[in-house]
Amino acid sequence: MTGKSILILFSLTLLTLFLSTISFSFNITFAMEKDSPYYARDNYALDNDNAKTLSSLSLYSAQNDLLKNSMDIQSSTVSRDIAEKNLSIQEEIFIPRFQADSTFERRRYNSLNVDNYLAWDIQLYTTGISRKNIFGGKESIHVTASMEEIEYIYSIESPKEYQSSFFMEYDQPVMQGRGKEITNAPIKKAKINLKRSEEENKIILSNTIFKMFNQYYYLYFINKRLSLQKKIRDRTFKLYKIIKQKVALRYMTITDLNRMKAAHIFQERKILELENQRDGYLQNLFLLIYNNSSQYRLDGTLQLVTCSKSLINLFKPASKEQTIEHVLAMDSFLISLEYSKKELEQDLLIALDRAKPKLDVVFQAGINGYDPNGLDGAFKDIDTANHFMAFKTSFEIPLKQDGNHARISIVKKQITNIDNSIKKRTAELKKEIIGIYDDLTDLDRQIAYSREIVALSKQNLENEVERLVQERTTVINLLDYQQELIASEYELLALKQEYLMLVGKYYHIRMELSWFINQTEIICCD
16 A cells, blocks of 8 residues: 555545544534433524524514414313303203113012012103293292002012003292292302303413513513614713724823723723623513413524504594593403392392291192003003192201301402402502503603704703814713713613503503404504
């Protein structure tokens, strides 16, 4: 083997080892990153091969995705479905029922010299309940049709006897003044509970959308502050270059240059802080809308395309008095409290009824048929001559009322608490609405003043830069003017954010935030 061949072989060996080392390092690094506690956060939906990269998001799209993915909204929907099923269960009591029964017994009667007794019974009946109010009570009609075959087995012979019957039963509670209400109380409670669940579902839906709205514009305005901070940094860097030229010409000292350099470094650090805040808000928004099973990848450059200005232009508030009237009529929390009170009133009705004596009268009437040879004959033998009638009465007097009186007292106190909650909620809503209108008016004035301050601060800084070029001022004075401009710009941005959040709060308290967001479907800017 020639020296050249050996050299080529040695080079190939080194190249193979180098590639193996790169591959090994890559695998180790990747594994460490995946085991890191930050992997799931920073690589959201990365393992989903079908995940799409989300580069822009409108407020309208965010709401639609939230409604499809929110676990809170899904849970509230389940609660509403459960309440609906409970209503069906209570209503089923008043639906005619069909039932088939069979029994088998084996007995011994030594005194009658009977070796065995074998009987089997087949019944088919339907029960219907009428809710018609008669004499202040309830009307209950039971209709029963039965088929019965009885076989007697004796030691000597085994005669058979077949019987069929048809009868009706009427039940009239005589001493039950609230009979109709008591009969319907379970259904009324179930209906009230369903309506209350629907209102609670609206509350959760509204609160979740409002939370998404806030998260969306927290991220939107942190991006605005980040953009502003980058402009401040660029402006500071231009001033730094001017001073650097002055230092080169010995018109300024190295101290002046270092001061401006420190200001530039501070702006860079501020940008880093804002970027970290932006990432946190981005994670919060993404997790709120898409949970942990997202069909999208998280993109650090996500653009929120529904600008604040478009929402401000859509904002058309009603008068304060109209809003108070509207909110008090539409507030789901107030409506839910009213339904809770009605539900407790049904409980009180039942508790008061339990304390009363009760007298029931039951009347039965029917006809039978008998045949020793077969069941068919027993049906054919049904005749009015084989009729029967029966009257039954039951009188109930509660002897010990301590528990029931305690129950009545508890329910009354619960109703009082709900009345107090309704009054408190009403007062809070009025106060909150008045506060929103006052704050909106105040912010309008503050924003107008803040715009003037920003304009004056910019003019002052420009004048100071000219004076610096002419060597008629110091770097310290220049930095002071720049800091005034920075503070005024940040204040204006904060006031705009506060105003927009109040707009969202206004529609949230009116239970109209979802409707308002739907108006932004075709509005995108920035």
